[in-house]
Amino acid sequence: MIQLIPAIDIIDGHCVRLTKGDYSTKKIYNTDPVAVAREMESYGFQRLHVVDLDGAKAHHIVNHEVLKRITAETHLEVDFGGGIKTDEDLQKAFDCGASFVTIGSIAVTQPELFMSWLEKYGSEKIILGADVRKGRISINGWKEESSQELLPFLENYIRAGVKNVLCTEISHDGMLQGPAIELYQKIMDSFPNINLIASGGVGNIDDIRNLNAAGIPSVVFGKAIYEGRIDLKQLAQEFLTF
Numbered sequence: 001m002i003q004l005i006p007a008i009d010i011i012d013g014h015c016v017r018l019t020k021g022d023y024s025t026k027k028i029y030n031t032d033p034v035a036v037a038r039e040m041e042s043y044g045f046q047r048l049h050v051v052d053l054d055g056a057k058a059h060h061i062v063n064h065e066v067l068k069r070i071t072a073e074t075h076l077e078v079d080f081g082g083g084i085k086t087d088e089d090l091q092k093a094f095d096c097g098a099s100f101v102t103i104g105s106i107a108v109t110q111p112e113l114f115m116s117w118l119e120k121y122g123s124e125k126i127i128l129g130a131d132v133r134k135g136r137i138s139i140n141g142w143k144e145e146s147s148q149e150l151l152p153f154l155e156n157y158i159r160a161g162v163k164n165v166l167c168t169e170i171s172h173d174g175m176l177q178g179p180a181i182e183l184y185q186k187i188m189d190s191f192p193n194i195n196l197i198a199s200g201g202v203g204n205i206d207d208i209r210n211l212n213a214a215g216i217p218s219v220v221f222g223k224a225i226y227e228g229r230i231d232l233k234q235l236a237q238e239f240l241t242f
Contacts, residue, residue: 002212004239005079005197006040007049007222008033008070010063016053017223019174021131021142023057029226037070043232044240048076049102049166049199049220055083056141064096071097079166081129082141090117094125102166104129105139107157108146118161127164127197128157132183133171142170151190164195166220172201174223179207184216204229208239 008015011023015030030036037048050070054062061083071078080093081102093101101121107114107128118126130150131138137148154165167187169180179201187196195217202208202221208230211219224230 001239002208002216003047003197003218004045004208004235005047005049005218005220006045006225007051007199007220008036009051009053009222010066010082011053013063013066015226017174017226018053020170021138021173023053023141025174033066034069034073037074037076040232041074041076043236045236046075046077047079047099048074049079049222050081050098052080052082053141055089056081058083059085059140061089061092064092067093067098068096079127081127081166087117090121094121100125100127100164102127102129104131104137108137108139108148108153114157115160123161123163126162127166128154128162130154130165130167132167132169138170151187154187154191158191158194162194164197165191166197166199168199168220169201173199175201176203176224176227176229177201178203179211179219181210181214181216184211185214188215202230205231205235205238208235212239 014028015033015036016026016028019025052063077099079100080098084090132150137146137153139146172180184198197218198216199220202224
């Protein structure tokens with residue numbers, strides 16, 4: 001059964017969503033991300049994906065206090081990303097209660113640093129973030145396109161020990177028009193032993209059913225919840241075990 005991971009994106013301490021990573025499309029859904037996290041936990045979700053969008057823009061963690069409150073006031077395992085650029089940022093995320101961290105830009109710009117983190121903290125705690133647009137990896141809050149092509153980028157790090165990959169198809173993100181299932185199947189065909197976390201485009205419960213049927217291990221989704229397109233009670237009854 002596919003693992004369901006609700007997402008909370010944070011700007012100025014508020015729960016927001018963007019479209020295709022464009023900050024000008026910001027929409028505030030709740031001023032208290034901790035309340036949102038508690039709601040997710042109440043439905044039986046065990047894991048949460050938290051993105052510090054201020055951090056992604058500022059190139060250092062900004063909303064660590066929100067992370068600290070979520071992990072202190074719920075039992076959710078939190079995967080945290082956004083703005084982790086230094087040893088200090090990474091340690092701060094773990095000190096504030098993150099169970100896992102997602103690292104994207106550093107894996108592109110400073111591969112030796114990424115590998116040192118992978119070795120120090122282990123492949124269970126470090127998730128490789130692969131944000132892709134037109135087949136190439138984007139970095140720094142999706143504002144810059146790198147020269148790295150997706151599959152060779154993944155192969156390099158999977159050979160080095162990466163087990164968890166969070167892949168976002170940027171053109172699908174926030175569009176609510178369905179995930180890039182063919183892309184995720186291509187990744188799984190190439191690397192069948194990884195835990196692939198699909199992200200971007202989920203618009204309804206059928207999209208999650210289709211990802212599950214395609215054998216995708218995990219999915220991150222958020223906007224469909226906040227826009228009322230997914231009934232969390234129905235979703236929990238179908239996919240979550242208590």
